[in-house]
Amino acid sequence: MSESAIDRLSLAQARALWETEDVFSLGQKAxxxxxxxxxxxxxxxxxxRNINYTNICACGCRFCAFFRPPGHPQGYVLSREQLAAKVAETVSLGGWQILLQGGMHPGLPLAFYTDMLAFLRDRFPEVAVHGFSPPEIVFLAEMEGLSIAExxxxxxxxxxxxxxxxGAEILSDAIRGAVSPNKCPADAWIGVMETAHAIGLRSTATMVIGLGETIEQRLEHLTRLRDLQDRTGGFTAFIPWTFQPGNTALSVxxxxxxxxxxxxxxxxxxxDNIPNIQASWVTQGPRVGQLALFFGANDLGSTMIEENVVAAAGVxxxxxxxxxxxxxxxxGFTPVRRNMDYSRRDG
Structure with a gap:
């Protein structure tokens, strides 16, 4: 939480800043x-490296150019050999973490995921797995008849x-219902993160702007994140980026x-209670990513040895x-390697 409740920005103050401050004055304050x-x-x-273990997804989000529905001829699930080759290449390039995400695949049980994790842990014990979004967790829990905690x-x-x-996109159900009606509602996304934090899994928080949302809906998103962080302290960073409309079914x-x-x-x-803000050079390009370091960001994110989802939208x-x-x-900054929890990494 902020050092003083008096200093905390209210919703009304945030909206007033958005409406009255230009990009330079807001940047200076940030x-x-x-x-x-x-x-x-x-x-x-x-x-x-971002590794998408499958592109098969039953969710059918209008903003996603990457997924393929079940039964599609372009659908895939990575074999253990393909997965191992990607991780081995990551290690050879100096990587020590993989971001492992897929889709809501109705044919993959929980055992597929636990076996995949155990395989990676045994084959690459030095590589941390940062994996699976809240919608994937909700889908698995419903499919298996288990609780989120289980x-x-x-x-x-x-x-x-x-x-x-x-899977956060905009944490406002009015927007979620319009662009991703089959994805878990905002409360469920928050519930997964709260449960993850409770069992010792740290996480990041994300946001996608440009889906047709209002300023009130954007601020609802930020408020949900700030409130959860007050309760758990489990978010290490916030990562906003812009929706890329290319090759998608969403016309904005x-x-x-x-x-x-x-x-x-x-x-x-x-x-004020999330310690790190990440620049999105992946969607904005290197120069705007660099500019973001003077607009509140203190982190440049990942080198992204591989990235497929944004690339599918033509970026x-x-x-x-x-x-x-x-x-x-x-x-004008010194670059420093870090781990997911923002502890520094030598070498």
């Missing part, structure tokens, strides 16, 4: 808040280290980089570790 929390001139990042506990016992914040105008930077800044000011930004480090240096 950068001051970032420096107050992280005064050392450091920008963190992680070396990892599913998460089994996954953790099999080797799951932490939970990504995927693409959100500008200026709006992204303004929202990033407001998020830093509102989320193909990539960066080697050396280039990512140069972005941080060019902005």
């Amino acid at each position: 950068h001051a808040a970032r420096l107050a929390r992280h005064p050392e001139p450091v920008v963190t990042y992680i070396v990892d 599913v998460l506990s089994e996954l953790k016992a099999a080797g799951l280290a932490s939970l990504p914040g995927g 105008a693409e959100t500008s980089s200026w709006e992204y930077l303004r929202w990033l800044a407001l998020s830093r000011l509102f989320l 193909h930004f990539r960066m080697e570790e050396d280039e990512l480090r140069r972005l941080a240096v060019g902005a």
Whole structure:
């Protein structure tokens, strides 16, 4: 929680800032808040790879260009050999974490996931698995007739280290009903994260703007995250990005980089209890990602050795570790490798 309840930004104040402050003044305020929390001139990042173990998903979200419905000829499930090859390559490139996500595959039982985690733990004990979004957890629990806590506990016992914040989009059911009616409601997403935090799984929090939402719905999203963080302290970082409409069934105008930077800044000011804010160079490109370091972000995220979901929408930004480090240096910061929990990693 913020050091003083008086200092905490209210909903009315947040809306007033959004309506009255331009991108530069909001950025200045957010950068001051970032420096107050992280005064050392450091920008963190992680070396990892996004691995999508399947693209088969029964959810049918209108904003997703990556998924294929069950039975589609382009659907796949990675074999153990394919999975191992991807992780081995990640390790050879200096990676120590994988982001493991798929879809709501009706043909894969919980045992598939626990066996996959155990395989990775035994074959690559040095690699942390940051995996499975809340909608995947809800889908598994319903399919198996288990509680959220039971599913998460089994996954953790099999080797799951932490939970990504995927599937949040906008945590307002009016928007979720319009763009992803088969995905879990906002309360269920929050419930998975609260349960994960309770059993010792840290997680990230995410947000996708540009889905046709109102400012009130965006602020509802931030409020849900801030309230949960007050209760658990389990979020390590907040990661907002912009919806990429290419190749999707959702017809909306693409959100500008200026709006992204303004929202990033407001998020830093509102989320006073989430320690880290990540720049989205994957959707915005390297230069806007670098600019984000002066709009509240203190982290450049992942080198993204592999990324498929955003790429399916026609956006193909990539960066080697050396280039990512140069972005941080060019902005006047020292780049530092980190783990998922933001502890620093030498070497």
